[in-house]
Amino acid sequence: MSKDAPVFIQEIIKTSSDMWQKGWAEANGGNISLRLKPEKMGNAPELRPKSEWFTLEKALPGLAGEKFLVSGTGKFLRNISLFPEKNVGVVELDGAGARYRLLWGFEPDGRPTSELEAHLRTHEAVKEASNDVMHAVIHTHAPNLIALSYALELTTETLTKLLWQSHAECVVGFPGGIEFIPWMMAGSPEIAEATATALRVRPLAVWQFHGVFGTGRNLDAAFGIIDMADKAAQIYLMARSTGRIACTLNTDQVRRIAANFKVVPDAAALAADTSAFFA
Numbered sequence: 001m002s003k004d005a006p007v008f009i010q011e012i013i014k015t016s017s018d019m020w021q022k023g024w025a026e027a028n029g030g031n032i033s034l035r036l037k038p039e040k041m042g043n044a045p046e047l048r049p050k051s052e053w054f055t056l057e058k059a060l061p062g063l064a065g066e067k068f069l070v071s072g073t074g075k076f077l078r079n080i081s082l083f084p085e086k087n088v089g090v091v092e093l094d095g096a097g098a099r100y101r102l103l104w105g106f107e108p109d110g111r112p113t114s115e116l117e118a119h120l121r122t123h124e125a126v127k128e129a130s131n132d133v134m135h136a137v138i139h140t141h142a143p144n145l146i147a148l149s150y151a152l153e154l155t156t157e158t159l160t161k162l163l164w165q166s167h168a169e170c171v172v173g174f175p176g177g178i179e180f181i182p183w184m185m186a187g188s189p190e191i192a193e194a195t196a197t198a199l200r201v202r203p204l205a206v207w208q209f210h211g212v213f214g215t216g217r218n219l220d221a222a223f224g225i226i227d228m229a230d231k232a233a234q235i236y237l238m239a240r241s242t243g244r245i246a247c248t249l250n251t252d253q254v255r256r257i258a259a260n261f262k263v264v265p266d267a268a269a270l271a272a273d274t275s276a277f278f279a
């Protein structure tokens with residue numbers, strides 16, 4: 001990274017490198033967006049309009065005037081640390097939240113991620129639902145969660161409870177559960193809408209056969225919650241690959257962990273029957 005690189009890219013450099021190290025970001029897989037806090041950008045003289053306005057599929061008035069750091073379409077997350085100005089960029093929404101333009105990066109002629117609609121619709125939903133706390137959205141191809149979507153027929157409730165039962169911290173990390181979104185075309189308005197709706201109430205959504213979307217107050221938090229869920233899936237798959245699962249955290253133990261950490265687990269997920277997964 002050049003030493004005069006702007007301060008607002010430091011967080012995405014760490015997160016994208018961590019994602020590559022984890023094996024979550026093959027080739028151009030995955031994408032990242034961060035809603036920029038004005039106070040964190042300093043006076044950011046680099047941010048100047050450098051494109052025409054592009055119209056979004058759906059106007060997002062809740063994001064009017066917001067700026068986002070976004071990974072570029074077709075770009076490799078593993079290259080962000082080497083050449084941030086080529087692989088990420090900053091976009092700004094207009095006063096109606098209906099159009100965006102480029103302010104920085106995407107050199108020389110790049111554009112934001114193909115999943116921009118899903119990212120921005122999710123940002124609008126979680127900004128409102130979290131009272132402005134949530135700032136980060138990550139989409140990634142976390143391999144254990146993907147493998148789980150091949151190995152088992154899942155619902156939101158059974159996936160949630162399976163992960164809570166497979167790793168004792170999960171009910172504390174995501175008491176609201178993890179949404180299961182049956183296969184839809186990536187990059188489509190339909191999957192963007194389903195993802196944004198789900199993430200209004202849960203921090204994570206699995207896309208069947210494809211990957212996961214996670215949110216957080218910053219990129220570290222979004223990365224961490226995905227890591228926790230993917231590790232729970234890995235633990236389950238490792239135990240299952242022995243040929244037999246002898247025992248698991250039961251419903252009462254999950255409930256007691258939640259009570260101990262003063263979180264309220266999603267009631268429908270806690271009531272789900274996952275016994276077939278542990279047979």
Ligand code: 2HA
Pocket residue numbers: 028029030031074114115139186187
């Ligand atoms: O290639 O991950 O879902 C980027 C993606 C699309």
Ligand code: ZN
Pocket residue numbers: 029030139140141186210211
């Ligand atoms: Zn993807």
